[in-house]
Amino acid sequence: RKEVEQDPGPFNVPEGATVAFNCTYSNSASQSFFWYRQDCRKEPKLLMSVYSSGNEDGRFTAQLNRASQYISLLIRDSKLSDSATYLCVVNGVTGGGNKLTFGTGTQLKVEL
């Protein structure tokens, strides 16, 4: 079983749609969780951290369910510029807690 699993997609949605991605992680001792965004042939960029209580940043909402070991990302009113690959990232407990483990990413395509 992969440490971090995501549906690779692609998810093709019309502009203005609401779309949600899920991610599951295998290590119950994981401490920190993030969503990164990666554009084609570019480096990943932090979209948002994920907190236990859930958190929102504009059109983006992230939630964490520790009991079920899954993380979600909700994008409302999607824009063409939201087209990218969204990476679920979990901080590991090896290497002094510094190790980030990346999912393979979920590809989103927002269309007119």
Add this chain to the structure above:
Amino acid sequence: GAVVSQHPSWVICKSGTSVKIECRSLDFQATTMFWYRQFPKQSLMLMATSNEGSKATYEQGVEKDKFLINHASLTLSTLTVTSAHPEDSSFYICSARAPRGTYEQYFGPGTRLTVT
């Protein structure tokens, strides 16, 4: 926010040669930097953790004699791919741990290596 630069952006080299990639933290000191590799349609895979002033910690399956890491200062880490082969062709990305002490990492723009 914190900025990490990486050079070169892309490089094409012949099989058997060595290539050095630089990673710099531009406006903060980074005692810990990380080197990742990403093959097409795959996730980022951590290769090694680079610690300033000490030896790098390599992940399982990564050859330390092939991928030489030097973290000589608080703002610079280098990765040298020695005796490169076509299968080493990949997207190499460095990152630095956020200075605030969280687990966030700031990524460099990546280096696309093509070995012919």
